[in-house]
Amino acid sequence: MIAYLEHFVHGNDTESTPNDDVSSLQGSFHFSPISIATKDFGGMKSSTPLAVIRPYSTSDVARAVKAATTTTNLTVAPRGNGHSINGQAMAEKGLVLDMRATAEEHFQLLYHDGVPYVDVSGGALWEEVLKRCVSQFQLVPRSWTDYLGLTVGGTLSNAGVSGQTFRYGPQTANVTELEVVTGKGDTLVCNENENSELFFATLGGLGQFGIITRARIVLQQAPDMVRWIRVIYSEFEDFTKDAEWLVTLPEGDGFDYVEGFVVANNDDSCNGWPTVPMGSNQVFDPVLVPSSAGPVLYCLELALHYRKTARSSDVNKKVDRLLGGLRFVEGIKFEDDVKYMDFLLRVKSVEEDAKAKGIWDAPHPWLNMFVSKSDIADFDREVFKKILKHGVGGPILVYPLLRSK
Numbered sequence: 001m002i003a004y005l006e007h008f009v010h011g012n013d014t015e016s017t018p019n020d021d022v023s024s025l026q027g028s029f030h031f032s033p034i035s036i037a038t039k040d041f042g043g044m045k046s047s048t049p050l051a052v053i054r055p056y057s058t059s060d061v062a063r064a065v066k067a068a069t070t071t072t073n074l075t076v077a078p079r080g081n082g083h084s085i086n087g088q089a090m091a092e093k094g095l096v097l098d099m100r101a102t103a104e105e106h107f108q109l110l111y112h113d114g115v116p117y118v119d120v121s122g123g124a125l126w127e128e129v130l131k132r133c134v135s136q137f138q139l140v141p142r143s144w145t146d147y148l149g150l151t152v153g154g155t156l157s158n159a160g161v162s163g164q165t166f167r168y169g170p171q172t173a174n175v176t177e178l179e180v181v182t183g184k185g186d187t188l189v190c191n192e193n194e195n196s197e198l199f200f201a202t203l204g205g206l207g208q209f210g211i212i213t214r215a216r217i218v219l220q221q222a223p224d225m226v227r228w229i230r231v232i233y234s235e236f237e238d239f240t241k242d243a244e245w246l247v248t249l250p251e252g253d254g255f256d257y258v259e260g261f262v263v264a265n266n267d268d269s270c271n272g273w274p275t276v277p278m279g280s281n282q283v284f285d286p287v288l289v290p291s292s293a294g295p296v297l298y299c300l301e302l303a304l305h306y307r308k309t310a311r312s313s314d315v316n317k318k319v320d321r322l323l324g325g326l327r328f329v330e331g332i333k334f335e336d337d338v339k340y341m342d343f344l345l346r347v348k349s350v351e352e353d354a355k356a357k358g359i360w361d362a363p364h365p366w367l368n369m370f371v372s373k374s375d376i377a378d379f380d381r382e383v384f385k386k387i388l389k390h391g392v393g394g395p396i397l398v399y400p401l402l403r404s405k
């Protein structure tokens with residue numbers, strides 16, 4: 001293996017990657033092909049590391065970081081599932097740690113003051129966490145991302161924002177403890193009280209303050225089913241007022257998930273009306289769109305959790321009461337009852353479809369922004385209605401969050 005690395009080094013710029021960097025890696029490291037870490041989901045940056053190491057445990061991670069600290073040049077980047085968009089998980093001529101190899105190391109349920117938590121590995125996918133928590137404990141994390149093919153360490157190094165954030169905060173607000181390997185290769189446990197600076201720096205820290213090897217995540221009872229709803233607005237003001245009202249409702253009184261997106265007001269299959277229905281049995285009827293509508297429409301996406309023992313009349317009553325107060329375009333409403341797990345995994349079918357069409361690997365120049373309430377109407381006028389009126393060839397999500405979360 002070392003011979004292979006030396007060959008690689010000599011084939012490149014030996015000045016910036018001297019041989020002593022390589023010899024410090026001697027030992028029992030496991031390696032992956034370099035190619036897995038040269039690209040990411042964004043597809044806009046590429047970078048060639050010296051080596052990709054597969055650590056199977058926290059001590060492997062610590063050993064790799066320690067080895068790098070003894071060298072003059074090696075940088076280290078943890079890589080989750082590589083779904084960043086700007087090369088954040090890359091290390092040019094450095095070491096990439098393929099954290100997926102650690103996925104199995106931790107998985108333990110514990111209770112503190114009657115509240116359930118699960119300890120999971122930084123390299124576990126959220127999809128794996130969901131499936132194991134449901135099947136083993138009938139419990140689940142409270143805050144998610146839209147797509148679950150992302151690692152725990154990868155989203156906790158960003159934020160992890162989705163339609164539950166208005167209620168529980170981002171995923172980073174639902175973690176009470178981390179085990180972190182620091183830049184010196186030390187393994188530390190951190191939380192609000194112990195090594196708190198490290199804890200808060202690592203959450204949202206893009207891997208720059210330490211490598212998350214274990215995270216303790218708050219759990220709640222797993223719902224069985226979800227009433228999944230999409231309604232359409234022609235007026236941005238109505239859309240934002242309704243969405244902002246919904247996120248102020250207390251737990252139990254409102255929806256459990258509030259998101260939304262912008263669609264072009266036309267029949268474009270990628271940006272327009274056809275992107276709104278949730279199933280092939282649903283059809284968007286454009287005749288119902290008011291003639292006063294502008295170049296874009298707004299879709300409010302909602303979900304209500306329920307137990308399979310709930311009476312459907314009670315679920316209907318609650319949904320009707322909540323929807324009754326909203327100002328969406330009459331008649332343009334899509335509803336479906338789906339299993340909770342299928343709802344959380346809803347983007348998986350989008351992924352499979354995009355892979356089948358060969359577009360999953362296309363570049364994804366994505367942008368995430370927090371826009372204040374006082375600027376959102378201007379943003380709509382200038383950005384959605386003018387610059388993006390034909391769409392972006394993919395989703396344009398827009399939904400309210402509470403600053404307090």
Ligand SMILES: Cc1cc2nc3c(=O)[nH]c(=O)nc-3n(C[C@H](O)[C@H](O)[C@H](O)COP(=O)(O)OP(=O)(O)OC[C@H]3O[C@@H](n4cnc5c(N)ncnc54)[C@H](O)[C@@H]3O)c2cc1C
Binds near residue numbers: 041081082152162
């Ligand atoms: C289809 C899709 C949908 C998405 N939806 C959402 C969404 O709804 N909400 C949302 O908030 N985000 C969303 N994202 C963005 C996603 O949260 C980030 O891209 C996230 O970083 C991806 O996780 P990853 O495991 O692929 O991390 P990577 O891209 O591998 O890494 C991300 C960053 O974290 C660092 N890192 C990775 N693992 C660790 C670790 N164990 N310890 C410390 N640092 C680490 C890396 O060095 C890098 O800086 C989505 C992405 C995709 C592709």
